[in-house]
Amino acid sequence: MSNQVRRLAGPAILFCPADRPERYSKALDRADAVIFDLEDAVHAEQKPAARQSLAEWAQEASNRPLLEADPVRVVVRTNPVTSEFFHDDVELLRSLPVQAVMLPKAESAAEVDQVAEALPGVSVIALCETPLGIVRSDAIAAHPSVHGLMWGAEDLIAAIGGSSSRREDGRYRDVARQSRATLLLNASAFGKPAVDSIYADFSDSQGLTDEARDASASGFALKACIHPAQSAVVREAFAPSPEEVEYAQALLAEVGRADGAVQCRGAMIDEPLIRHAENIMERKQKQEAGTPPE
Numbered sequence: 001m002s003n004q005v006r007r008l009a010g011p012a013i014l015f016c017p018a019d020r021p022e023r024y025s026k027a028l029d030r031a032d033a034v035i036f037d038l039e040d041a042v043h044a045e046q047k048p049a050a051r052q053s054l055a056e057w058a059q060e061a062s063n064r065p066l067l068e069a070d071p072v073r074v075v076v077r078t079n080p081v082t083s084e085f086f087h088d089d090v091e092l093l094r095s096l097p098v099q100a101v102m103l104p105k106a107e108s109a110a111e112v113d114q115v116a117e118a119l120p121g122v123s124v125i126a127l128c129e130t131p132l133g134i135v136r137s138d139a140i141a142a143h144p145s146v147h148g149l150m151w152g153a154e155d156l157i158a159a160i161g162g163s164s165s166r167r168e169d170g171r172y173r174d175v176a177r178q179s180r181a182t183l184l185l186n187a188s189a190f191g192k193p194a195v196d197s198i199y200a201d202f203s204d205s206q207g208l209t210d211e212a213r214d215a216s217a218s219g220f221a222l223k224a225c226i227h228p229a230q231s232a233v234v235r236e237a238f239a240p241s242p243e244e245v246e247y248a249q250a251l252l253a254e255v256g257r258a259d260g261a262v263q264c265r266g267a268m269i270d271e272p273l274i275r276h277a278e279n280i281m282e283r284k285q286k287q288e289a290g291t292p293p294e
Helices: 021-030 044-058 061-067 086-094 109-118 131-135 137-142 153-160 174-189 205-218 228-238 242-257 271-289
Strands: 012-017 033-037 074-077 100-103 123-128 146-151 194-196 222-225 262-264 267-269
Touching: 012 021, 012 228, 021 033, 021 044, 021 228, 044 061, 044 086, 086 109, 100 109, 109 123, 109 137, 123 131, 123 137, 131 137, 131 153, 131 174, 137 146, 137 174, 146 174, 153 174, 174 194, 194 205, 205 222, 205 228, 222 228, 242 262, 242 267, 242 271, 267 271
Parallel strands: 012 033, 012 222, 033 074, 074 100, 100 123, 123 146, 146 194, 194 222
Antiparallel strands: 262 267
């Protein structure tokens, strides 16, 4: 494993059950990055088989470029450090050239320490999906081995004792919205990219589009997917619209021409709005270049 800090390819990052090796290639073809999942997607009795399947795939020479890709295209979600399965996951990963792992139910910087000590040089994506994980996400984000954070709505609500993360109209309940914002702010405060939670209804493309657009506009770098078809929807939603690009270009052109106060289409323009426009143009350039947001 390398000590080099690498970015995650994005914006569409797809979960793939590690015990379904027949899905590996399709997942990698559809998504920017793939999370091979040893945790929730795999039943306890199937975990040894999942580890074996992942090991066999990683040891094939033809897959080496995928494992060594920069930006990172392959992430492995282990079981939590408190799980009986964590030790076996770590033993597997010590033998594989995996550059990034996702730590589920992360609740402290001390848990990240355990991963960093067991897997020196690995980049940790901390998945904060419990009340402790959310309220401590600032300390987790500050950890030098953490190179990204994700929040999880469903596990969070289950841990709180609730029964649904969303209202009947599909919008998140207030506690989920607050948790989402908290993680995004804490990740940003320490310069780490944030991954937005999954959209479980993979038949609802419009709902996913709306949520992914909001995630991108809010500052999330990536959005997690649970179905290959969601990847293209997320990719399109994260790209700035033609209207956004046209306005950003017009605003920046006015800034370039102005000598003093700047107006654009009847509005006074200050530094934050200029930065908004620059961010839009940066997203457009990265989309065209096929590189992930930072």
